[in-house]
Amino acid sequence: MKIDAKEEFTYLEQVFNETGFSKDSSHLLADTLTDADLRGISSHGIQRLKWYLSLVHEGTIHPENKVKILKESPTSLLVDANKNMGQIACNLAMNKLIQKAKKSVISIAVIRNSNHFGTAGYWARKAVKKGLIGIAMTNTRPLVVPINAFQAFLGSNAFAFTFPAKPHPYVFDGATSVVAGGKIQVHDKMKQKLPGEWVVDKHRQVVTDPKQAEKSLYNAALTPNQKGGGLLTLGGSSEQNSNYKGFGNSIIVELLTGILAQGSISADTNVGKHDFSQCLLAIDPSFFGDLDGLTKRASKMFDRLRNLPHIPGKEIKVPGDREYRFYADNEKHGVSIDDVTAKQIEKIGQDLGVKVPKKLD
Amino acid sequence: MKIDAKEEFTYLEQVFNETGFSKDSSHLLADTLTDADLRGISSHGIQRLKWYLSLVHEGTIHPENKVKILKESPTSLLVDANKNMGQIACNLAMNKLIQKAKKSVISIAVIRNSNHFGTAGYWARKAVKKGLIGIAMTNTRPLVVPINAFQAFLGSNAFAFTFPAKPHPYVFDGATSVVAGGKIQVHDKMKQKLPGEWVVDKHRQVVTDPKQAEKSLYNAALTPNQKGGGLLTLGGSSEQNSNYKGFGNSIIVELLTGILAQGSISADTNVGKHDFSQCLLAIDPSFFGDLDGLTKRASKMFDRLRNLPHIPGKEIKVPGDREYRFYADNEKHGVSIDDVTAKQIEKIGQDLGVKVPKKLD
Numbered sequence: 001m002k003i004d005a006k007e008e009f010t011y012l013e014q015v016f017n018e019t020g021f022s023k024d025s026s027h028l029l030a031d032t033l034t035d036a037d038l039r040g041i042s043s044h045g046i047q048r049l050k051w052y053l054s055l056v057h058e059g060t061i062h063p064e065n066k067v068k069i070l071k072e073s074p075t076s077l078l079v080d081a082n083k084n085m086g087q088i089a090c091n092l093a094m095n096k097l098i099q100k101a102k103k104s105v106i107s108i109a110v111i112r113n114s115n116h117f118g119t120a121g122y123w124a125r126k127a128v129k130k131g132l133i134g135i136a137m138t139n140t141r142p143l144v145v146p147i148n149a150f151q152a153f154l155g156s157n158a159f160a161f162t163f164p165a166k167p168h169p170y171v172f173d174g175a176t177s178v179v180a181g182g183k184i185q186v187h188d189k190m191k192q193k194l195p196g197e198w199v200v201d202k203h204r205q206v207v208t209d210p211k212q213a214e215k216s217l218y219n220a221a222l223t224p225n226q227k228g229g230g231l232l233t234l235g236g237s238s239e240q241n242s243n244y245k246g247f248g249n250s251i252i253v254e255l256l257t258g259i260l261a262q263g264s265i266s267a268d269t270n271v272g273k274h275d276f277s278q279c280l281l282a283i284d285p286s287f288f289g290d291l292d293g294l295t296k297r298a299s300k301m302f303d304r305l306r307n308l309p310h311i312p313g314k315e316i317k318v319p320g321d322r323e324y325r326f327y328a329d330n331e332k333h334g335v336s337i338d339d340v341t342a343k344q345i346e347k348i349g350q351d352l353g354v355k356v357p358k359k360l361d
Numbered sequence: 362m363k364i365d366a367k368e369e370f371t372y373l374e375q376v377f378n379e380t381g382f383s384k385d386s387s388h389l390l391a392d393t394l395t396d397a398d399l400r401g402i403s404s405h406g407i408q409r410l411k412w413y414l415s416l417v418h419e420g421t422i423h424p425e426n427k428v429k430i431l432k433e434s435p436t437s438l439l440v441d442a443n444k445n446m447g448q449i450a451c452n453l454a455m456n457k458l459i460q461k462a463k464k465s466v467i468s469i470a471v472i473r474n475s476n477h478f479g480t481a482g483y484w485a486r487k488a489v490k491k492g493l494i495g496i497a498m499t500n501t502r503p504l505v506v507p508i509n510a511f512q513a514f515l516g517s518n519a520f521a522f523t524f525p526a527k528p529h530p531y532v533f534d535g536a537t538s539v540v541a542g543g544k545i546q547v548h549d550k551m552k553q554k555l556p557g558e559w560v561v562d563k564h565r566q567v568v569t570d571p572k573q574a575e576k577s578l579y580n581a582a583l584t585p586n587q588k589g590g591g592l593l594t595l596g597g598s599s600e601q602n603s604n605y606k607g608f609g610n611s612i613i614v615e616l617l618t619g620i621l622a623q624g625s626i627s628a629d630t631n632v633g634k635h636d637f638s639q640c641l642l643a644i645d646p647s648f649f650g651d652l653d654g655l656t657k658r659a660s661k662m663f664d665r666l667r668n669l670p671h672i673p674g675k676e677i678k679v680p681g682d683r684e685y686r687f688y689a690d691n692e693k694h695g696v697s698i699d700d701v702t703a704k705q706i707e708k709i710g711q712d713l714g715v716k717v718p719k720k721l722d
Contacts, residue, residue: 071649075436075466076467078649104435106467106468108466146666148677149671150671163620170612174603174609178606197602236602240557241597241602244678251680254662255524255531260646265662267662283469285621287432288432288621294621297623298616308507309510309512309589316509
């Protein structure tokens, strides 16, 4: 079914407010989830609401806690999210990084004691809206099986990068694993086999049954019950397609998040603290050349890419094309939510006395 | 055959000196190539010598030209390599970035009018030797076919990242393409078929014949004679294994090199200027925590990774493990060079009156 994005936003804002988040934080959290749904990234949209509320109820997230700046320099920030949602610390950090990059060309923030921060792209897009290059990354629960290994250890470790361009910025936003866990849930709901080298079992055999794959990810990521198997890194199951490169990229995110923050690495977020860490960067391209000129150069390269001779009926989509197309369409016609999520938000609305968005179709 | 690395270095230093490079530049160039051979990255070792000299003879490289700093701030550098080898500009830039990062936590350099810079890892390792995180990237000739496209447009776009660790730093160093072109040459020399989804032809069919693959790369990269086909990005030939992620990573390198430097993008290095651009970064982790403590945390994570349950007879090698093992062994027993290269260096030595390294086995 579809719901209106404005109604979604109002509903979410009220739900978060009723759950103990401040007015500002509720506004921000509602915006990050609605924005993901508008961009067609429904894995990071309102379907996360039930999980977010459960994090509060189980005491992992403390909605009243204030973010603490532990250390600050003209280029750098070390931030303690103080067991509140990642969005709250990252919003403060990226606002500061933007100011710092405008003065000092480049800036970096590392955030500890954090949790889910929405899409990585949300934070990188915040920078690009101000004419800056934005970078955002996070570690996650242990979901990803290293090369040659039998069990999950790395996070799916999202990474986003933005660069100014027309008609919309370049927005790369994705997990360093071959796919995000959400894509497997979608295949399960559609009763489709997994088509690629996405998941392996405890013997490193590729899994095509989405239910089996989901069970293995659930055990690895959300229980202390690691039985082997999990997602693969980009490059798939064997060395012959250079899966060690995807493995290496995933480790880079671990180093710049959990290690640099001195928080948990992904492998240890399953038992114990349940904390994630984030790293954000902003770079001012106008140090290197006129912003309009650089934007034109990038836009021209993207147009040349889109128009290369290619497979008939397919497109060469530049990262960002898909989400900006979804955004324009979903803003007009509403965002899609699945039946399970629809039931969850109805129940949550009833429990908290918040008006549930009406069905559009 | 094998040659002694010290003899290789002396030979290279003399050859570069005889070719018009300054004493300092000759020393540096010799070091970058010998270092690559010591690390087992022979694609970037002495086998590049003949090509380097041809760049000088054809007038692409001007060995007497001085590097120019076009713009400088406490965190940032815009450098003109002035049509000399990339190593010369990158050495100056990384030395400055190290000083800047020690004072300002993070620093960035963009280099234009450059050319081949050796391995990306050489520059990232320069930073990590000083306790910093190092990042280095370059664009290249057009070798890589974008998703769904029929012809090469992107470079193989090398990317390196280092992080302090024991017994050796983390060193990720590789092309953003599924493999580097050199790996195909190796399969050709060994008369082996290409085992993975590495190269496609002009109809986007996967190529397994190394000779056909090499011809397609040669046309795309080294002649103005683009006939279609080329290397794939990480993720292979089809969208089902998320090749758009490898595509996105490759574009990020184009943006931070050719676009930010306002030089040629990879697609245009084949005709016209033949310039490459580079981007280097240094980050001081000690802003975020005690360096020894961070090094221990990273080293412990790597040890846990190496010791995860895994396929019997295989290893879980952390990026860097392979090259540091090679280094220790090759320093003692000599570096391997192939027969074609051996003949080339003999001829070059004779022409320039430089003593050729003797064969060890």
